[in-house]
Amino acid sequence: MIRQFGWNEFELLLFAARWTIVLALIAFVGGGIGGLIVALLRTADNRTARAAMVVFIRVFQGTPLLMQLFLAYFGMAIFGFSVNPLIAAMIALTAHASAYLGEIWRGCIQAVPRGQTEAATTLGLHYFARMRYVVLPQAARIAVPPTVGFLVQLLKETSLASIIGFVELTRQGQIITSVTFRPFLVYGLVAALYFAMCWPLSLGARRMERGLARGTQR
Amino acid sequence: MNTFKKLGAILLGFCVMLGAGTLPAKADALQDITSRGTIKVGMLVDFPPYGLMNPQNQPDGYDADVAKLLAQDLNLKLQLVPVTGPNRIPYLLSGQVDVLVASLGITPERARSVDFSEPYAAISIGVYGTDDEKVARPEDLAGKTIAVARASTQDTAVTKVAPPTATIRRFDSDAAALQALMSGQVPLIGCSNVCYVTIQKLAPGKYNKKFELSSQVQGIAVKPGEQKLLARVNQFIDKIKADGELDKINQKWLGEPMPSILKKK
Numbered sequence: 001m002i003r004q005f006g007w008n009e010f011e012l013l014l015f016a017a018r019w020t021i022v023l024a025l026i027a028f029v030g031g032g033i034g035g036l037i038v039a040l041l042r043t044a045d046n047r048t049a050r051a052a053m054v055v056f057i058r059v060f061q062g063t064p065l066l067m068q069l070f071l072a073y074f075g076m077a078i079f080g081f082s083v084n085p086l087i088a089a090m091i092a093l094t095a096h097a098s099a100y101l102g103e104i105w106r107g108c109i110q111a112v113p114r115g116q117t118e119a120a121t122t123l124g125l126h127y128f129a130r131m132r133y134v135v136l137p138q139a140a141r142i143a144v145p146p147t148v149g150f151l152v153q154l155l156k157e158t159s160l161a162s163i164i165g166f167v168e169l170t171r172q173g174q175i176i177t178s179v180t181f182r183p184f185l186v187y188g189l190v191a192a193l194y195f196a197m198c199w200p201l202s203l204g205a206r207r208m209e210r211g212l213a214r215g216t217q218r
Numbered sequence: 219m220n221t222f223k224k225l226g227a228i229l230l231g232f233c234v235m236l237g238a239g240t241l242p243a244k245a246d247a248l249q250d251i252t253s254r255g256t257i258k259v260g261m262l263v264d265f266p267p268y269g270l271m272n273p274q275n276q277p278d279g280y281d282a283d284v285a286k287l288l289a290q291d292l293n294l295k296l297q298l299v300p301v302t303g304p305n306r307i308p309y310l311l312s313g314q315v316d317v318l319v320a321s322l323g324i325t326p327e328r329a330r331s332v333d334f335s336e337p338y339a340a341i342s343i344g345v346y347g348t349d350d351e352k353v354a355r356p357e358d359l360a361g362k363t364i365a366v367a368r369a370s371t372q373d374t375a376v377t378k379v380a381p382p383t384a385t386i387r388r389f390d391s392d393a394a395a396l397q398a399l400m401s402g403q404v405p406l407i408g409c410s411n412v413c414y415v416t417i418q419k420l421a422p423g424k425y426n427k428k429f430e431l432s433s434q435v436q437g438i439a440v441k442p443g444e445q446k447l448l449a450r451v452n453q454f455i456d457k458i459k460a461d462g463e464l465d466k467i468n469q470k471w472l473g474e475p476m477p478s479i480l481k482k483k
Contacts, residue, residue: 074308074309078311078312082314165301165305175271177394178265181393181416181420
C-alpha cells in the first residue's frame, strides 16, 4: 500500500497550496474590511457601538478559530441552513480576523495624539474627513508591523479549515503522508511552501513601513 | 498537543450532544436521496488500504469500492466526500453526508449517536511494539508510552484498558502514530493488523504483536432513526456478501478472502 513520493505528489501539494492562498485572501480581505469597521466603531463616541464591539471582540478572541469554523459549518447545518464549506470558512475567518485586526487597529487609532483630532475638528473637518485625511494615515504607519504579524499567523492558521473538509496544504500533507510514509520529506516541503508564502508578506511589510515612514519624517 | 487533545474532547462532546439533539429524524432520508439522484458518502482518505487518495488525487480504497457498489445498487450517482476520523460523525449528523462508509468500527459508544448497518469490513486491533518491550497484558503498559490515532477505535480501546500511569500519545492519523514508533519516540503503538502489515514492510522483524485489543467490525453508518435507509443499506450488504463482490474487494485491497467474522451467522 506504500506509494513512492514523486513529482505527482509534489504537484498535489502545490495544488493544495492554492486553497491555502484562497483561504488566506478571504481572511485578509474580509478581515481588513471587518476590522476597519470594528476599529472605527470601537473608537466611536457612541457608547452602545463601543460596547457591542467589545462583546464581539471578546467572543471571537476568546474562542478558538477551530471551534468557530466547526460551528459555522456543522452548527448552521443543524439548524437547517446547509452552508457550503467555502461560505462557512468565509464567515468564520472574516469574523475571527475582524476581531483581531479591529483590536490592533483600535490601538493604532488611539495612539495618534488626541491633539490631531482636536486640531482637525477646529479646522471644521467632519468625522469622515478627519478619519480619512488626518487620523487613519498616521495610524496606518504604526499599524503595519502588528498587522503583518497577524496576517502571517492567519495564513498558517488557515490549515484549521481542514476540519470542515478543505484539503489545503497541511491536510494534503497528511493525506500524502498516509500513503507514502515519508513524513519528514512531506512535512518539510509543506513547511517550505508555507515559508514561500509568508516571506513575501514580511518583505512587503518592510517596504511598506519604509514608504510610510518617509512621508512623515521630521 | 495538550490543548489539541482538549479541543478534540470538546468536539467529540459536541458530536454526542448533536447526536442527542437530532435523534428524532424529521424526513425520510432514503426518499430525499432518491429524489436528489445523488448519494453523498463520507469516507476517510488517510486510512489505507480502506480509504486513501490515489495518484490521480481521487478517493480510492476498500471503502470507496463499497461506496461505488452501494451507489450502483441504489441506481444513484455517487459523491464521495473526504472526511477525517474526528469529524466524520459530525458530517453525518449535520446532514453533510447521507451515509458514512468510513471504516467506522461498530462500538456501543458510537451506536448511541449513529445507527450501524451489518458489518462490511473487519479489522483486528492490537498493541504492537519493539521486540525488547516486555508487554503481554494491558497492566504491563504501566509507566510506558503508547501511540494511537486520535478518536480511533484503538484510541478508545487503549484508553479503557491502560493503567493510569501509562502515557497515551494521540496522533492525527495512523501514519503519524506509526512515524512516532519508527522514529523511536514511542516504543508501543495501538493499531490495526492492516497497519502492522505496513510496519512489517518498513522495518521487517523489528516490531511484534504484544496483545490483541479487540477484533473490530466496521459498519456503514446512517443518521439515527433512518430505518428505511438502514434497511436498504443492509439489503445491499447482504447482496454483496452473497454474490462475492465483497470478497473481491477484500482480495483486491487486503489480499485475503473476506474474513469469516463477516459471514452471516
